[in-house]
Amino acid sequence: MKRDTQPPSLLTGRGHRRPADVPGSGTAHRAVTRTLSADPLGGTVRRTVLPSGLRVLTEAIPTVRSVSFGIWVGVGSRDETGASSGVSHFLEHLLFKGTNKRGALEISAEIEAVGGETNAFTTKEYTCYYARVLDQDLPLAIDVMCDLVADSVLDPADVETERGVILEEIAMHDDEPGDEVHDLFATAIYGDHPLGRLISGTEETISPMTRRQIQSFYKRRYTAPNIVIAAAGNLDHAAVVKLVRQALRGTPLDTPAAEPAAPRAATPAARTRAGRTVVEHKESEQAHVVLGSAGIGRVDERRFALGVLNNVLGGGMSSRLFQEIREQRGLAYSVYSYASQYADSGLFAVYAGCAPGKVEEVLGLVRAELATVAAQGVTEGELARGKGMAKGSYVLGLEDTGSRMSRLAKGELLYGDLLSVDQLLARVDAVTAEEVNTLAADLLARPMSLAVVGPFGEDDFTTPVA
Template sequence: MANRALTQTLSDDPMGGTVRRTVLPNGLRILTESIPSMRSVSFGVWVGIGSRDETPALSGVSHFLEHLLFKGTKRRSALDISAEIEAVGGETNAFTAKEYTCYYARVLDADLPLAIDIVCDLVTDSVLTEADVETERGVILEEIAMHDDEPGDEVHDVFTEAIYGNHPLGRQISGTVATISALTRKQIDGFYRRRYRPETMVVAVAGNLDHAKVVKAVRAAFDRAGWGDSPAVPAPRRSRTSRVPARSGQIVVHNKDTEQAHLVLGCTGFPRQHDDRFAVGALNNVLGGGMSSRLFQQIREQRGLAYSVYSFTSQYSDAGLFGVYAGCAPGKVEEVLAITRDELARVASEGVTDAEVERGKGMLKGAVVLGLEDTGSRMSRLGKGELLYDELLSVDEILRRVDEVTPDQVQRVAKELLSRPMSLAVIGDFEDGAFTGALD
């Protein structure tokens, strides 16, 4: 019994395929969605470890490790990894988030065994040589520099830090020049050995596949690396009840010689599994989720003050953010800020119209369905669903929950969310002390 894998069918979605889940004795979870009409397959290994799991001294280590795992294993060089995938017309990549990291490949269905072998090999058996650490350190420092040259991206990091301060959620995923320069091969390898274990991982696969064959191939790949011996249970999902310290009323201005000023105005939001998350999604679409949104119409269409303006939400297991971004001429920041604050206050006090709610819900439903048109997005749905949520909702169930959102619910959420104390982050050519009193 100790070596038996437990398999169950989670759903047979008429808008997709059959979803099955197997838990191996070592705690590794394997989820597949069989879609016979597809001729491609996306394979991903999701690790429940991200930048919020790092100490201050190790800031950026998850992202550093993501780079290094592609540099070579005991069986493959970095060139081998890329050449073998590209020889069959496939692609492989990875990304790091604050609460997880994902390594994936997309290939023709006939080449799924190769994708499984390569991705599992690099995740479980990387050698992490000293030379590769030094080479990739330079690459990551260039990546940080490139990010710093994009103030439209950088201002989001400034805003997040303004809200969460020194908490891990407030730190940049990439780390800083100081932390990346100081990280040693021993520190990175130690983080890898401690954190990357079968019980912290989810394998997600979508496309034209056979579940039993996928399980057999994944199990063999993990066994080959010596990762299949120790019995374990899947790591629990992150706590939904922990309290993340957050600040409000912050005004942070980074002086930089830019043609445009970039600003984010916002506040704390709702966590990932909040009961009102679908209402928040509809509200976000009404405020700044598209060209028909209030902020786009007020700031760009009617006044021509900005080219790019939108609202956004970020959700974590126990915290969240809401914000509005705009890029405009430096002399227009105060006007854009005033319009934004007035519009948010108006929605908080008066709500939005029934027609706007229906439009916001329609945008949500369209994003769900259109976002599942390829195997990569379906693979991501499986990985995130298992790793981050208590349940894997079918497409029909998601659409039903969106349809159940009412104007009264959106108005209640708007009043609660948009009445929270705001913070402001600005990047541009401004003196110290600029915008003092802008939130009064």
């Protein structure tokens, strides 16, 4: 299974609930279907709310011969206690191990027999299970994926098997300092808040975790109102809804009438810390550093300006940081900036991987560049390039059914709405230099925290990072 640490797109949804989803509207007692868009750059998007509160969204793209089908659950590692850290990811593994209808081999073999693929990933705020198959095999994919998500048996023997697999996964992650440093940075900002913990959990939390704990989490969190099913490709919406209802009939997700769950609340905001330096000593050939601060949440209207600012600073080979640190000075192979966004909070940071002896110089250049942009803003040329990159990456990212399926699900689950491609491009076009510069003056002047993985100790970084 994949352990996804990538944030939701900056460019998805508006964060508003549809009036039809407001409790008391009466829509929970019957299936309600709407056409959301017929986008010239995409297909026809339809949405059905089942009586149980489970939502089904599809995008019909008749020019392809495949379909991507995903089941998205609005629960992730931030919904765990300290003692249960890693249970979402543990459960993700276990759901592929067998149901009342199929064993683990049957789950994988049935999809692979038709040339399809299945996988899953866990993030801090949601979990996704998905399959990609030929259009003619969509009924099979729906039946298999709905079965494993709705009716897993969580066999005790499988719990022990997957415990070992996850402990190996944690050990493997510890051997990847380029990944580890991002988790270390999140801990520096969020501390013991769930957003600061590892998605996978730790050896200390996974080793004693019981089947009862996992099963309790499964029953409480995997409920119909908290689930969005999305599909994109050569399909018929009504047929997909019918197949989903058939697949879920008689399972724990075949429940009485309920309203769909609202997107995760943006308030109160998660606690953050500033001005921290955390170092993980490893005798590695390369040092990995992340310098940054708390950012903005995903429903913040400034997210479009943030996307442009991120592109200007470190979003590509033409960015300021890449040009200054790699192209002109040759100090690092990899250097980039990034934004992670959650319902109520976010991160903005710069990563660099370099020789241990060059860390001080690289950090000095990064701090100087951030200070320059905070004080002077971006140029008109940079603004145009940053907007062009944002628009191009978004549209090009919709070239496959998997990306389109994800767009539907994230819009519904995370924002409660879905902007069309044209609306998204217009929002980016509307970003002004003043908006970007105002955001830069705020964001880049905040006290910075530093995470380092490499052959160092805490005392090697005594310079204030603010």
